Amino acid sequence: MSELRTTASRDGFRVGSPEFDSVGPIAFSPDGVLFVADNVRAEIVAVDLSEDERDATVAQITSLDGRIAAFVGCACEDIAIRDLAVHPLSRAVFLSVMRGAGDGAVPLLVRIAGNGTLSVAECGNVGYARATIDDAPAVDDERQEKYGQYGIPIYHRVVAKGDTAGEDYDVPDFGITLRIARESLRTTTVTDLAFVDGELLVTGASCEEFVSTLRRIPFPFRDEAHASKLEIYHVNHGKYETYAPVRTFAAYGGASGILASYTCTPIVHFPVAELADGAHVVGRTVAELGGANTPLDIVTFTRDDVEYVLVSNTRLPVLKIDGRDIDAQEGLSEPRQPRGVPREELPYHGVSCMAVVDGQVLMLQRDDAGFHLRSCSTASL
Amino acid sequence: MALLPSEFVGRADGWQPLAGSFHEQDGDAWFAPRFPLVAGLSYSLLIDGVEVARVEVPALPLTPTTEVLSIHPTAGELPLNLLRIYVSFSASMSEGYAARAVSVRRVDTGERLDGVLLQMEPELWNSSRQRLTLLLEPGRIKRGLVPNAEAGYPLTEGVPVAVVVDSSFRDATGAPLLAPAERRYRIGPAIRARVDPFAWRLTVPAVGSEAALVAAGDRPLDRAILQRCVVVFDTDTAPVPGEVSVEQGDRAWRFEPSSPWKAGRHTLRVDARLEDVAGNSVRRVFDRDLDLPEDEPLDIDHVNVPFTIL
Numbered sequence: 001m002s003e004l005r006t007t008a009s010r011d012g013f014r015v016g017s018p019e020f021d022s023v024g025p026i027a028f029s030p031d032g033v034l035f036v037a038d039n040v041r042a043e044i045v046a047v048d049l050s051e052d053e054r055d056a057t058v059a060q061i062t063s064l065d066g067r068i069a070a071f072v073g074c075a076c077e078d079i080a081i082r083d084l085a086v087h088p089l090s091r092a093v094f095l096s097v098m099r100g101a102g103d104g105a106v107p108l109l110v111r112i113a114g115n116g117t118l119s120v121a122e123c124g125n126v127g128y129a130r131a132t133i134d135d136a137p138a139v140d141d142e143r144q145e146k147y148g149q150y151g152i153p154i155y156h157r158v159v160a161k162g163d164t165a166g167e168d169y170d171v172p173d174f175g176i177t178l179r180i181a182r183e184s185l186r187t188t189t190v191t192d193l194a195f196v197d198g199e200l201l202v203t204g205a206s207c208e209e210f211v212s213t214l215r216r217i218p219f220p221f222r223d224e225a226h227a228s229k230l231e232i233y234h235v236n237h238g239k240y241e242t243y244a245p246v247r248t249f250a251a252y253g254g255a256s257g258i259l260a261s262y263t264c265t266p267i268v269h270f271p272v273a274e275l276a277d278g279a280h281v282v283g284r285t286v287a288e289l290g291g292a293n294t295p296l297d298i299v300t301f302t303r304d305d306v307e308y309v310l311v312s313n314t315r316l317p318v319l320k321i322d323g324r325d326i327d328a329q330e331g332l333s334e335p336r337q338p339r340g341v342p343r344e345e346l347p348y349h350g351v352s353c354m355a356v357v358d359g360q361v362l363m364l365q366r367d368d369a370g371f372h373l374r375s376c377s378t379a380s381l
Numbered sequence: 382m383a384l385l386p387s388e389f390v391g392r393a394d395g396w397q398p399l400a401g402s403f404h405e406q407d408g409d410a411w412f413a414p415r416f417p418l419v420a421g422l423s424y425s426l427l428i429d430g431v432e433v434a435r436v437e438v439p440a441l442p443l444t445p446t447t448e449v450l451s452i453h454p455t456a457g458e459l460p461l462n463l464l465r466i467y468v469s470f471s472a473s474m475s476e477g478y479a480a481r482a483v484s485v486r487r488v489d490t491g492e493r494l495d496g497v498l499l500q501m502e503p504e505l506w507n508s509s510r511q512r513l514t515l516l517l518e519p520g521r522i523k524r525g526l527v528p529n530a531e532a533g534y535p536l537t538e539g540v541p542v543a544v545v546v547d548s549s550f551r552d553a554t555g556a557p558l559l560a561p562a563e564r565r566y567r568i569g570p571a572i573r574a575r576v577d578p579f580a581w582r583l584t585v586p587a588v589g590s591e592a593a594l595v596a597a598g599d600r601p602l603d604r605a606i607l608q609r610c611v612v613v614f615d616t617d618t619a620p621v622p623g624e625v626s627v628e629q630g631d632r633a634w635r636f637e638p639s640s641p642w643k644a645g646r647h648t649l650r651v652d653a654r655l656e657d658v659a660g661n662s663v664r665r666v667f668d669r670d671l672d673l674p675e676d677e678p679l680d681i682d683h684v685n686v687p688f689t690i691l
Contacts, residue, residue, distance in 0.1 A: 024503055039503055040510075066396070070389045073399045074419050080477065082503075099416065102475035102553035106416060118397055120415070189503050207505040207514040208605045210464060210660045210667075235671070236525035242668040244519050263499055264520035265528060280678075288527045292496055314500070339527055 010048055012220035013127035018045050023096035023107040026083045029195040029219070034085070036096060036109070037133075037190035037202075044193065044202065046221065048127035052090040056114025057357050058373065064364070065371040068110060071118050074099050081371060084353035084364055091357065093373070094121070112373075131221040133188050133202060188213075192248045195219070197255040197272065205245035205263070212243035212262070214275065230275055232260070233282045234268040235331060241282065250298040252309065253323070259286075259309060261295035267311065267340075269326060284331040287340035289316060301356045301378045308381070310361065311343075312351040318363070319343040320381055346381065348374075384412055387423040390432050399424070447472040447552040449562035452544050454658050456601040456630030461538050462522045462571040464660040464667070466498075466515040467605060468546055468562075473510040473553040476503070482550035483515060488541040488565055496521070497535040510553065512605075522659075523668045536568045572600055572659045573666055575679070578651040578686050588644040588690050596649060596686075597633040603656045604631050610652035613638075614685075616645035631658070642690045649686040653679065 009015075010033075021040035028034055032050035037043075061067065069076045082096040093112040098105055109121040169178050188204040195201075202215040214230045233243045249260040257271045260283070268283035275281055289295060293315040300309050300323070307323035325341040350366040360375045383398035400415035418424065421440035425432045453467040468483065485497040498515050505514040520528035521535045536542060543565045548558040580599065586592035594613065604627050611634050613621040623638040653663040660667035665678035 040508075042508065063396075066389060066393070070385050070393055071397045071400050072416050073384075073386060073401075073414055073422075073424070074416075075386065075388060075422060078419070100419070101477050102473075102551065102555055104417075104419075104555070105475075120400065189505055191503070205501070205505055207507055207512070208603065209654050209656060209662075210516075210519075236523060236668070239671055240523065240525040240668045241671055242523050244523075262519075263501070263516065264518075264523055264526060266526065290527055290531075292528065292532065294500070 010127050010129075010220070012222075013046070013048055013129045015125060015127050017124050018047060018126070018128040018130070020045065020107040022098065022105070023109060024082050025190055025192050026085045026094060026096045026109075027193050027195055027200075028085050028088050028094075030088050032087060032089045033195075033219075034087075034094060034109075035193055035195065035200060037193055038107075039189050042133050042188065044131045044133060044190070044200065044217070046129045046131070046219070047123055049087060049121075050089065052087050052092060052111075055087075055090045055092040057086055057091045057360065057362065057375075058093055058112050058114055058116050059360070059375045061112065061116050061373040063370050064373050067118060068095075068097060068108075072099050072106070072108065072120065076370065081353070081364060084355055084362065086355045086357040086362065088357075093355075093362065129221050131200075131217055133190060133204065133215065191246060194249065194251055194258075196251040196258070201249070201258065203246035203249060203260070210244070212245055214246065214260075214270075216275070230281055232268075232270060232275075233280065234262070234266055234285045235282060236266070236285065238331065248295060248297050250300055250309070252300055252326075253307065259298055259300075259326070261289075261298060261311065263294065265289050265293060265295070267295065267298075284329075285340070286326050286329045286331075287321065287343065289313060289319065289343075290339070296352045297354045299354045299356050299361070301359075301361065303378050303381075308378075310346075310354060310356075310381075312348075312354055312363070316345065318346040318348040318351050318354075320346055348376075382410065382412075383427045384414075385425050385427060386419075387425045387432075387435055390425045390427070398427070441555070443554065443556035445548070445556050445559045447474070447556065448559045449546050452546070452562060452564040453604045454566075454601045454631045455564070455604075456566070456632065456658070458567040458569045459536075459601065460570065460572040460659045461534050461536055461568055462573070462659045462667070463517055463536060463568075464519070464522060464658065465517070465603065466544055468513045468515065468544075470511050470513075470550075470552065470558075474506070474513070475551040475553055475555065476506065476510075478550045479504045479513055479515065482547040483513070484545050484547070485535075486543050486545055488543050494535070494542065496532065524670075525668070534571075538568050538570060541565060541567050572657060572661060573668075573676075575661055575666055575676070576600075576602065576655055576657050576663045578649065578655075578663060578684050581686065583649070583686070583688050585688050585690065586642050589641050591638055591641050594636045594638075594649075594688075595628075595633055597629060599632070601631040601658045602627075602634075603658060606652075606655055607631070607634055610655040611636075612650045614648040614650055615643060616647065618648070621647070644690050646687060646689050649688065651684050651686065653681045653683050 020038050024037040024039045034047045034049050036045045065079045066076050069079045078100045080098040095110040097108040111119045111121050190204045193202045200217040212232050235241050244262040244264045246260045249258050252259045261267045266285045267287040268285050270283040295311050297312045309321040311319045321343050329341045351363045353364040355362045359378050362375045418438045423437045426434040448471050450469040485494045499518050517535045520526050543563045545563040548561045581596040584595040615621050626635045656662045666676045669676040
């Protein structure tokens with residue numbers, strides 16, 4: 001086990017044991033705060049891991065899913081590796097992993113030391129903070145609409161007295177107390193997050209409206225009013241303006257922009273400055289990666305002062321794109337070959353999560369034998 | 382001494398064994414696992430790498446009790462550019478089964494149509510994990526994208542399909558479903574126009590009655606959003622209490638007041654986020670043609686449809 005502790009206090013953090021119902025996308029801030037999306041709780045938990053012991057980044061591990069399963073005591077098929085991030089200070093690799101499903105599911109943060117030793121991060125006495133990403137407002141949120149003669153907050157319903165799902169609600173002006181429960185509606189599922197220029201950017205998909213929302217959450221977390229939600233659009237071949245949930249994204253151009261890919265294949269560039277001003281932001285579609293394929297992860301690296309972008313995919317191998325081509329690419333206006341910026345297919349198939357650290361690209365790669373952690377130097381790409 | 386799930390014995394050379402700690406007391410050694418052992422799995426005790434004992438953790442008896450309550454939309458005919466399907470279950474479910482256990486099939490041949498449903502990870506569930514949202518491959522629905530140009534729409538006009546939920550879908554206890562479920566649809570032309578509440582046919586009840594107010598539109602609407610996006614306001618602009626239901630194949634919104642209707646001008650307040658089953662909302666068309674000025678998005682939060690109780 002890896003006992004994680006925090007001694008320094010941090011603005012807005014409490015020290016204790018953050019609980020998770022699930023672990024999904026993860027990302028680090030440059031000073032070692034790990035952001036963990038808990039989609040079951042509709043929360044993002046910031047965990048202060050700035051004191052994680054200095055280590056090295058592991059280069060390769062075969063049968064990673066099997067090793068984790070053996071270590072945490074389950075069948076290989078019960079391990080779902082959700083995301084990967086490298087600690088910017090300690091250089092250790094962290095994975096968000098779910099063991100099992102349903103009521104028996106166990107969320108795990110797995111730390112991999114430089115020598116390949118696995119440990120499960122025990123957040124027993126650690127600084128942490130939470131931000132909610134649920135769209136449904138809390139019962140005592142005064143900004144929300146109410147309905148009915150008793151003024152029940154919208155997205156809530158009256159349940160039987162004593163119902164464990166509900167909470168007591170004193171009805172203003174009527175002198176009575178009702179038991180009300182929040183409707184189980186409108187949860188947002190976080191698809192990706194990244195710490196960009198002092199803010200946490202979060203993309204998600206709704207289980208109802210087909211929205212394309214980018215949340216900007218200032219850090220340290222404040223109250224919800226400080227978070228902003230933007231709707232982002234893209235134009236397909238100059239003719240159709242549309243939107244979709246963002247599947248994955250990465251900061252680009254020294255945090256001056258982001259590159260986002262959708263549930264519907266295009267890669268779209270948004271200048272961060274424009275994301276600040278409007279609710280309706282239209283990005284520039286720079287590439288389409290082809291049908292029956294979905295981008296899974298985007299990372300960038302710089303070599304000889306040129307920024308390159310790597311995109312992992314469901315069907316295609318890892319693609320390398322030269323940032324100069326992205327900068328020069330006008331918004332796609334016609335469906336034609338090549339579809340946007342030139343891209344080079346790299347010999348890495350079955351890659352899902354990626355991370356870049358110290359001139360190495362770390363990749364979670366799947367083949368018939370399972371999942372493996374592999375790396376290659378950016379100089380070789 | 383070390384423990385391993387038995388499936389790894391013989392291929393775990395150099396792997397770390399099961400996390401936990403050995404203790405010894407009165408000549409007995411016992412092992413406290415860091416994580417609960419898994420029912421139905423067997424674990425092996427290794428001494429110097431050699432298996433010396435095997436322990437089976439009894440499987441839990443899993444009696445199926447969960448069923449599919451509904452598959453939405455409920456309309457008999459859906460547009461070619463259908464965007465979203467909901468499957469509701471009678472109990473909380475396990476994640477990770479949607480791609481395996483839900484399929485879209487041709488009614489005539491039974492052929493499973495691959496590439497229709499988006500393989501979404503993470504899966505989209507409501508907070509009680511009882512309602513699964515499935516998206517149809519958006520890249521194939523949107524005009525002007527390569528998948529649409531190359532592979533066409535996920536569905537084919539005139540070719541009926543069935544949405545099939547296999548009983549292998551596991552609930553939160555790990556048990557399969559009581560029975561499989563399916564719903565069949567005819568496929569009609571695409572819908573690419575904003576939802577227009579002003580064009581709805583209103584059945585307006587008489588004053589003093591407790592009859593239902595019904596608003597019927599021209600197309601199936603998203604049931605989940607419809608149930609929370611329409612509110613009746615009375616003459617004093619206070620919300621009217623009552624029960625909402627959705628009927629006529631998700632085309633109609635029905636409201637039964639909890640007290641008799643009062644005379645006067647009322648308003649149906651429709652949130653502009655209301656979508657039809659193809660993702661067109663009151664505010665905008667799903668993938669709008671920039672050359673069509675009539676499809677410009679509306680900069681509104683809601684629309685108010687007036688009606689009068691006489």
